Amino acid sequence: MRRTPPTGETGTRRTPEDLLATARAGDGESFRELIEPYRRELQVHCYRILGSVQDAEDLVQETLLAAWSGIGGFEERSSVRTWLYRIATNRCLNALRAGSRRPHEYAAYRSEVPLPEPSHRQAEPSWLEPYPDVLLDQITDHVPGPEARYEVRESVSLAFLAALQQLPPRQRAVLVLRDVLGFRAAEVAGILDTTENAVTSALNRARSALAHELPVRESAPLPNSPQERRIVDDFVRAFESGDVDAIVSMLTDDARLTMPPMPLVYQGLDDVRHFLATVALRNGGRHVLIPTRANRQPAFGCYLRDPRNPILHAHGVLVLSLTGDRITALTRFVDNSLLTAFGLPRSLRV
Structure with a gap:
């Protein structure tokens, strides 16, 4: 308002x-x-x-x-x-x-079971965190400049932001100011106290690197559309029941599973299936997913059932990246303190 x-x-x-x-x-x-x-x-x-x-x-x-x-x-x-x-x-x-500036709980995180060998490892931890949609909804309308190349929804997606974090800081800033916010080259030069030529050079390098990191995909369903709700509902049923095959059937062939800030990447149906079966869902239907939204994408507060009492314990934040009617990425953020940004508690009583 x-x-x-x-x-x-x-x-x-x-x-x-x-x-x-x-x-x-x-x-x-x-x-x-x-x-x-x-x-x-x-x-x-x-x-x-x-x-x-x-x-x-x-x-x-x-x-x-x-x-x-x-x-x-x-x-x-x-x-x-x-x-x-x-x-x-x-x-x-x-x-x-x-x-x-680094998350505080990463050093203390320990998996309950040994993690399988990943498809590949990133050079360093990913410090990316999910951004609650409720905060995005509070932005006063400011139309990006005519030179902006990304829509707001795309420029806050996890895929875009993960690729952005791979850029050197100055290139990152130039690309955001020029291609996301639409500032003119002269304005960006003034913001960064540099020349227009330096801005143009940094922007060209950033665009080239980002194009390599971001694959061209079919558009994601509109937020809260019937198509998105169907995918989300099917995923929740499969995940809460521990049905690995059902989840894998919803994935693209090159789907990725990551757990920021850990620099581990599980990519492809076989590796994602193995991780789900041996780590995430090894004990069947112990999870409860509480729907929320992050980065204009479906997300969940994850909780684990305690077999000894009616308490659900926090188990991170899970975000789905969609393309068409498939899931392209499962991103589970292991820092339980992130739940507070979504208005979710550390534990729930059932």
């Missing part, structure tokens, strides 16, 4: 120009009203670059504190939105250079 613009003492609505003027004079409420329409989109921007929901929220807070501290010196050479993106992008790049 759009916020109603604030009114002054006379009852007239204050324009963004009025808010900027009073914010520069030190009025905190005017500053909050001025930046509020951009807060959630800035968080998604930071998430695209960092891959972490919590890190993105932290960086947005840092961005807004820096903006408040520097509002008096804002010279209006760009829009407020572009100025905020400049601060946020550079804060994200600094965070990536520092290399200190």
Whole structure:
């Protein structure tokens, strides 16, 4: 829902120009009203670059504190939105250079059984986390610039973001600013304090690398469409009953199973089947899936039944990637603390 613009003492609505003027004079409420329409989109921007929901929220807070501290010196050479993106992008790049932002529970994670040899291993852990749709729904409508090459739904998908994380940080930022948000090359050069030629060169390298990482596929069903609901319902029945064959019948031939941040990839029907049969579903129907949504894709809070009492214990977040009427990827995030971002508890009583 759009916020109603604030009114002054006379009852007239204050324009963004009025808010900027009073914010520069030190009025905190005017500053909050001025930046509020951009807060959630800035968080998604930071998430695209960092891959972490919590890190993105932290960086947005840092961005807004820096903006408040520097509002008096804002010279209006760009829009407020572009100025905020400049601060946020550079804060994200600094965070990536520092290399200190990492999930806390990865080191403590241990599988209950030995994991089978994966199809292949990534060079390093994947720090990508799922992003709740409920947060995406809060973004104020801002139409990307005419040069944007990706629709919003595609640019928050796990496949796109996983490929994005493989790019060097600066290429990652350039591609997001140009191809996702549609900023002009000159604007991106100003945001990154570089030249237009450097932006164009980085963008060309990023596009080439991303094209290699992202296969061309049939479109996914529309969110909450009858086709998507049918696939999700069939999957839940099969998974909760421990029916490995039924799940495998729903997969594409090159389907992938991953468990971020572990750098293990199980790809192809045989490897995914073996993993499901020997690890995920080895004890049959012990799982309960609580539906939610992440990255505009079907997702679930995963819980395991305790045979000794009526308690369901958290077992990560599972996200499905769909193409046509098939599942192309199963991504299980092993960090149970992620459940809180989806409003789900660590345990449930049945």
